[in-house]
Amino acid sequence: MHRLFWKIFLSFWLTLVVFAALLLFAVSTYLEHTRTQQDIGSMRARLAEYLDQAQTAAKQNGIDGLEAWLSRLDRREAIPIFLIDESGEDLLGREVPAYIVTRLDRRRQHAERMERKAPAHLRSIRLADGSSYRMVPDFQSITLLRVLQRPRVIALPVTIAALISALVCLLLSRYQTFPLERLRRAAQHIAAGDLTQRVSPSMGNRRDEIADLAGAFDKMAERLEKVFSSQRQLLSDASHELRSPLTRIQVALGLARQRSNGQAENELDRIEIEIERLNELIGQLLELSRLEAGVDAGRTDKVDIRELLEGLIEDGQFEAASRGCRVELRESFPAIVQSNARLLHSAIENVVRNAIRYTKPDTTVEISMLPDTDRQDRILVRIRDRGPGVPDEMLLHLFEPFVRVEEARDRTSGGYGLGLAIAERAVRLHGGEIMARNEPDEGLSVHIRLQLAGT
Incomplete structure (x- = not known):
């Protein structure tokens, strides 16, 4: 029971555990690596560079400039770096670890010799007033909280952990959503008639x-x-x-x-x-x-749509004349489609006859061939009448068998609600689309989209 629930729960939980573990591992590795850098040349070079920067700041702006420089350095550097005066106090007022105080006391006894040979990280910074500060890095005081509070330091471990966790989440999400996507596509095919x-x-x-x-x-x-x-x-x-x-x-x-x-x-x-x-x-x-x-869907020929429409108009004029209306081809151009000529003729004829049946007397049923603005490999055949139209909620049901709109399609009209259903299935068999919409001024227009041959 609830197997999917446990999969989702465990997936999220595992992802969080992996992210936390990777982050802690990256930070701890960084801390350990940093603590062992006391004797590494690259760290010595960094401290020598910091010493030069501090001396420059003190020379240009005195004690205030040196304090401002040290504050900026402390905000971005994971390793605490102290500037300690002759009384053992840090320039920023921070507590100096006992092991550093002890080390400085021992070295103070040999001050003259240290001044000549001391390593860069213990050299003095002298100010104009004669006071001096020693730069001392505190490798042993690096903490996780200090690392986390410095974006420049924590950025790389967090990025690595986030990328690995994102990959885990991507795989888990794919595993969970792929079958749902397959169900969605299958449902769409069934809705389109492929059972x-x-x-x-x-x-x-x-x-x-x-x-x-x-x-x-x-x-x-x-x-x-x-x-x-x-x-x-x-x-x-x-x-x-x-x-x-x-x-x-x-x-x-x-x-x-x-x-x-x-x-x-x-x-x-x-x-x-x-x-x-x-x-x-x-x-x-x-x-x-x-x-x-x-x-008969598999038996196809190349059909000239303009020629087909001209033949339909010639046949439709007889029925239109008896009802006091007309049928006209307003726009056309050469276009060839690959289809079953009989089925396509029947489909468009049913739509045209339906338009003739419901258009008002002394009006024109307009037939137009237009390029499809959405896709260049299709054409649009539009049949428009000047009748009463249909309620908007019925537009999606017009192409279902035996569907009739009582206000516009009464029993005396002679229809059975099958003409548009036949047209829809014939168009769909040829990979086309058919839809109806009410025009703003009056009447109903039916749009038939067909695939051009050779595209």
């Missing part, structure tokens, strides 16, 4: 809540795939089976006309209209089933 996605194989030997989630996700995807596959099969089978009864009804209708002697023409005409509607609906259902199954 074959499975996640468990990419989990390896994980045995935690994420692996359990991946297993549950795969079961859900498998169940959805079976349900949708059964639904598509049922839709296809039912549509096929309905064709035979409809054919027999049409034959029976012809016989009824012959035997009625014109006494039931109105009723028979109504029956014929409803049969034609049923036949159209079944045809659309079969088309939708074929698109859902991906039939």
Whole structure:
């Protein structure tokens, strides 16, 4: 239980422990290294340089300048460096360790000889008033707190510890988030209609809540795939089976006309209209089933979009004229796409017919070809009507089967809510995108993005 909880807890805890251990190790190594530098030439050179700086400061600004220089040095140097006068007091008033006082007392007995041969770190700094100070480094008083309080000294150990800890955190974060990223991509594929996605194989030997989630996700995807596959099969089978009864009804209708002697023409005409509607609906259902199954998607040709749109406009003018509107191609340019010509023609035709059906009388359904501003390897086909549009909350659902907006698409319009669904699936099969939006002035526009051939 709560295996992921313990992984996250232990990961953060381990990272903090590693960071603290590395920091302490780096600081302790630095302290030990510094304590052993009394006899190292590099440290002697630094002290000689400090002595020259102190003498320069004393010569230029006297005791005040020397005190200011020592204060600056103490703030940045990890090794305490004292300037001790003849009475044994430090210039900054700090407490002088006993071992330094003892050492100075012994050397004071041989002052003349030391003045000539003393090492750099015990030489005197003389002021104009005749007073003198000895520079003495205190290697034994280096503490962790002193090191931590000096950024220049602690910067390198902290940087090393932070980089190593960052690497540990990066590996742990990658281990924890990679399966979640895989789940996200699989969910996006399923949302786009690819129900074959499975996640468990990419989990390896994980045995935690994420692996359990991946297993549950795969079961859900498998169940959805079976349900949708059964639904598509049922839709296809039912549509096929309905064709035979409809054919027999049409034959029976012809016989009824012959035997009625014109006494039931109105009723028979109504029956014929409803049969034609049923036949159209079944045809659309079969088309939708074929698109859902991906039939004919692999058979592609190079299609001239401008030529296709010009043919659609010529066909659409007949239907538009009967409704008192027009269809025009406003903008176009040569463009070739690789697609199934029949499916693409059907997709755009459904959108155009839908626009003709709902545009207002004496208006124009505008069709335009535009370059895609987001990607140069795609084109945009825009179909705009001058109708009432749709509620904004319905825009994302317009391309679902049997979705109808009551205010704009009533039953007398002759639609079944399948035309835009067929168009969406046909466009998606060709790697394109389709979306709808309400225009600010009036009407609905449908945007179809298609991939150009050879890109």
